[in-house]
Amino acid sequence: MSVAVESVPTSLFIGGEWVDPLEEQRFEVDNPADRSILASVADGGVPDARRAADAAGAALPGWRALAPRQRGEILRAVFEAMHERADQLADLIVLENGKPRVEAVAEVHYAAEFFRWFSEEAVRLPGYLSTAPVTGRRIMELSEPVGVALLLAPWNLPAAMITRKIAPALAAGCTVVIKPASQTPLTALALAQIMQECGVPAGVVNVITTTRDANVVSDLIAAGPVRALSFTGSTRVGRLLLRQASERVLRCSMELGGNAPFIVLEDADIELAVENAMVAKMRHNAEACTAANRFLVHADVKEQFTEAFAASMSGLRVGDGMDPSTQLGPMASALARDGVAEKVDAAVSAGARVRTGGTAGDDRGYFYLPTVLDDVAADDPLLQQEIFGPVAPIVEFRTDAEALMLANAVDVGLGSYIHSRDLGRALRMAEGLEVGMVGINTGLFSDPAAPFGGVKESGLGREGGRHGIGEFLETKYINVAWSEQ
Numbered sequence: 001m002s003v004a005v006e007s008v009p010t011s012l013f014i015g016g017e018w019v020d021p022l023e024e025q026r027f028e029v030d031n032p033a034d035r036s037i038l039a040s041v042a043d044g045g046v047p048d049a050r051r052a053a054d055a056a057g058a059a060l061p062g063w064r065a066l067a068p069r070q071r072g073e074i075l076r077a078v079f080e081a082m083h084e085r086a087d088q089l090a091d092l093i094v095l096e097n098g099k100p101r102v103e104a105v106a107e108v109h110y111a112a113e114f115f116r117w118f119s120e121e122a123v124r125l126p127g128y129l130s131t132a133p134v135t136g137r138r139i140m141e142l143s144e145p146v147g148v149a150l151l152l153a154p155w156n157l158p159a160a161m162i163t164r165k166i167a168p169a170l171a172a173g174c175t176v177v178i179k180p181a182s183q184t185p186l187t188a189l190a191l192a193q194i195m196q197e198c199g200v201p202a203g204v205v206n207v208i209t210t211t212r213d214a215n216v217v218s219d220l221i222a223a224g225p226v227r228a229l230s231f232t233g234s235t236r237v238g239r240l241l242l243r244q245a246s247e248r249v250l251r252c253s254m255e256l257g258g259n260a261p262f263i264v265l266e267d268a269d270i271e272l273a274v275e276n277a278m279v280a281k282m283r284h285n286a287e288a289c290t291a292a293n294r295f296l297v298h299a300d301v302k303e304q305f306t307e308a309f310a311a312s313m314s315g316l317r318v319g320d321g322m323d324p325s326t327q328l329g330p331m332a333s334a335l336a337r338d339g340v341a342e343k344v345d346a347a348v349s350a351g352a353r354v355r356t357g358g359t360a361g362d363d364r365g366y367f368y369l370p371t372v373l374d375d376v377a378a379d380d381p382l383l384q385q386e387i388f389g390p391v392a393p394i395v396e397f398r399t400d401a402e403a404l405m406l407a408n409a410v411d412v413g414l415g416s417y418i419h420s421r422d423l424g425r426a427l428r429m430a431e432g433l434e435v436g437m438v439g440i441n442t443g444l445f446s447d448p449a450a451p452f453g454g455v456k457e458s459g460l461g462r463e464g465g466r467h468g469i470g471e472f473l474e475t476k477y478i479n480v481a482w483s484e485q
Helices: 046-065 068-084 086-097 101-124 160-172 185-197 213-222 235-246 270-286 302-314 334-349 400-408 423-432 468-472
Strands: 012-014 017-019 026-030 037-042 128-131 138-145 148-152 175-179 205-207 226-232 251-255 260-264 292-298 353-356 371-374 391-397 415-419 437-440 473-480
Touching: 012 046, 012 185, 037 185, 046 138, 046 148, 046 175, 046 205, 046 213, 068 086, 068 101, 068 160, 068 185, 086 101, 086 185, 101 160, 101 270, 101 468, 148 160, 148 213, 160 175, 160 185, 160 226, 160 468, 175 213, 185 205, 213 226, 213 235, 226 235, 226 468, 235 251, 251 468, 260 270, 260 400, 270 292, 270 302, 270 391, 270 415, 292 302, 292 400, 302 353, 302 371, 302 391, 334 353, 334 371, 334 391, 391 400, 400 423, 415 423, 423 437, 468 473
Parallel strands: 148 175, 148 226, 175 205, 226 251, 260 292, 260 415, 292 391, 371 391, 415 437
Antiparallel strands: 012 017, 012 205, 026 037, 128 138, 138 473, 353 371
């Protein structure tokens, strides 16, 4: 067993203590590179989740009463500790998620930054005082924490997708119950260990690892102290959670599916576009909601771009993420790999041409080779789906209007990428895109200091930036007569 794994508790974290599940069940976590078993982790049930929610509810009054500066200093300490333990955390991410280690290290630093950013936002909670123009009384607006927040995180960025939720919730004065994905629970448990050591009070952060997601989450939504729900995952599951949360009118923030277009105009710097395409497509094993999913390339430069892009993709070194030479690791599970293979096979059967890849890799793990598909029809079902794997379909267009039509012809709108030497043209196109985020002449737009989120069926609310803490705050209005009327 890896030293990184051995150092992580594998019990539930409830009320500041590491406890076994009441039903004494456990599940195994495997390494997607070779299918070896990494650890046996506590498999919590509904009674355990209720204990966690009750612990969060009991801790709420004390945490919300803590001075914002004190909360901020604790978050800052977590930021520092994550940097000190970056190697351990990166190893955990590689072992349970599969991504190359260089990507895992980058994720740890990105994840830690949310604690630093929101340590600073904790002392800047919104407030307002004004004089009512008619009555002369004072209007006071206060920011208060929503309460206990249920945070549901995915497996693709097992550190960053958790810290992007925990940090603003704690900065706002909320307490939390975290349910990480069952594929990648170890990183969440390691983060809980760090937060405990950095002075987060007992009950403020609770972690429930489980394979019984539907039962556990439904019960927490239906009753108890939970007042806010933050979820990152598929649009399908997001719809279900929203229906359940509507019964109690919970505050909901949802970061759901993406299907990002990567638009290359005929005046683009093709070398730069290919370089950024590799970043936009392949970061985090191409298993990211921000990943470029559809490559819309002007007819005048399509072959030039495709040839160079396919060459770059075919040159990637595929292997175990712990090998420092690896540039693409295994997918997170057999289910994920097989789903990508089915999508590619269907597109090829419909007439798409494989420029590189198109098959699974080493069968010792869940590998799929970097793939570029050319001659993909504009109405191919592949373009309507979030691929979530190392597959890049290329579609030709001839006018800016056609590119916008193709880009917007989906039900989701998380992010998009545009490449052009004409900034004004690129900005006009950015305004026409039905998305929440746009990168111009870059393959990376995620930043803890910027609002992350989408439009249409890509979700509700924003994470990060000055907006992120607002998802965990309520505004209270007080009308005050300061003098006799």
